[in-house]
Amino acid sequence: MISGTHLKNKASLYTLLVVSSWCIAAFGFAALAKDTPARALTTHLCYWSTATFAFGSAVWAARQNGGRERRFWALFAAGLLTSFCGYLLWQMGPDGARLALPRDLSYTLSYLLLFVALLYLLGLYTRGIAPLAPLDALSVMFSSGMVVWYFLLAPAAPVHGKSPGEIADTLSGPAIDAGLLFLCLTLLSSRSKPGFSGWLAGGFLALVAGDLAWAGLEPFKPYEPGRWPELLWTLGLVLFLAAALRASSEPQDSQRTGISPWRVFLFWAGPLSPAVQYAFLLAWATLHPPVPAYVSWTGVGLMLYLALRISALSYINRSLRLEAERDAVRREQRRISSELHDSLKQNVYGATLLLETCRKARDQRTSKRLLEEALSACRESGHLLESSIEELHARCENSGVELDALLQRTLRDISSHFGVHTHQDLRADCGTLDxxxxxxxxxxxxxxLWNAAKHSRASNVWLESRKVGRVLLLRVRDDGRGFDPTSPTPGVGLSLMRNRAEEAGGTLDIFSSPNRGTTVQVRFELG
Structure with a gap:
């Protein structure tokens, strides 16, 4: 079986080869004379060879991925295939009415499949923006289309006398590719994203660049092969090929996250932001009157959508926060129930065996020892049960139980069970913690406290709390036999305490040395 590292190395090598091949082809393309058969043939060979490999790589990625990304690559491969069919029909007869309908149907189906594929991928790696992502993409398409129309197509349309349908057909490419690019950038800006998202965004960026180059080269004239836009479209396919290779070598598990601040900034202040694009368009039109009526109506529609989006985003954020709190509660419930199940089962079973052995023992000294061990196991089970329940109480805002009171009761139980002298000096109010x-x-x-009383052979145990500036300290120390904290096997209990402190945003300090006692201290910085 081929290892993941081997696949990654092969994918990196293949990616380097295809990108290098495109660079060589680009230099060769630039060296050829303009509007020559050799240049047109070079463009055709470069595009269709890359298209074949890009489609094959997407199919291969769909077959290699065992997770839910397989569906994305299957939809993506289908979108590429239908796009190639539309491009072929466009090359065969850009002005022919006979091929116009199947060509437009191919492009429409292609864009629909690509949109569904990207929205599906966003659903795997993000959470809560499913209703907003397609609406945001539509607003980006609308504002980008208005900018392309105002600066590139509107000055050229009256010269060629094109119909509204032909104008919309020319305008759809840059606008829709801008929407697809926005979806890719949204995926790229999420906290959890697939490893190929950067290549995917680069591919759509190259398509948008090709569309803009084509819109600036008299797009209403008949098609002439061998232009720079076709080379940029080919670059987009090269980057799609690289994304498929990366996906095949690095399959990742999908992790859902909320809306990150970077994603919010991307929508409001990024280069594809509808607000930024419209502000630029309005400022330019104001400085170069008259202002077309469609610019004013676009602003009204955009303001209504952005107002609706702010309300929807507020609702989504609130829902995500509540869901995150419920997930945290469920995780804690699973952790505590797992600890209780494993520990109680083991201790109760051990105590049962000891009592059964004690019943059968004839030696009074042996029976007494077994009873002491059984009693110790029962006490430990009670400690585990009580500490877990009290932890749940401490998590409740209105439980009516103070943390200091819980600690004092635990201190009394330790003294009663093990006969050690306990001392308390709680000068800081631990109830100020969340x-x-x-x-x-x-x-x-x-x-x-339990470890100090049971394992350290201590005579005295101290429980202390202090507040030093913005830091709250809770400390347990004893005068027992101590241990070496630098030992490679510090014990499971210390590791669990350290993990618990880190999960809560605190820091655990352990000071100990042989025959000099132990101090366990947890520090929390107050807000």
């Missing part, structure tokens, strides 16, 4: 940190502080302190 629920997550309060629960973590209680569980860390309870675990440290």
């Amino acid at each position: 629920t997550t940190r309060r629960a973590a502080a209680y569980r860390i302190a309870a675990e440290a």
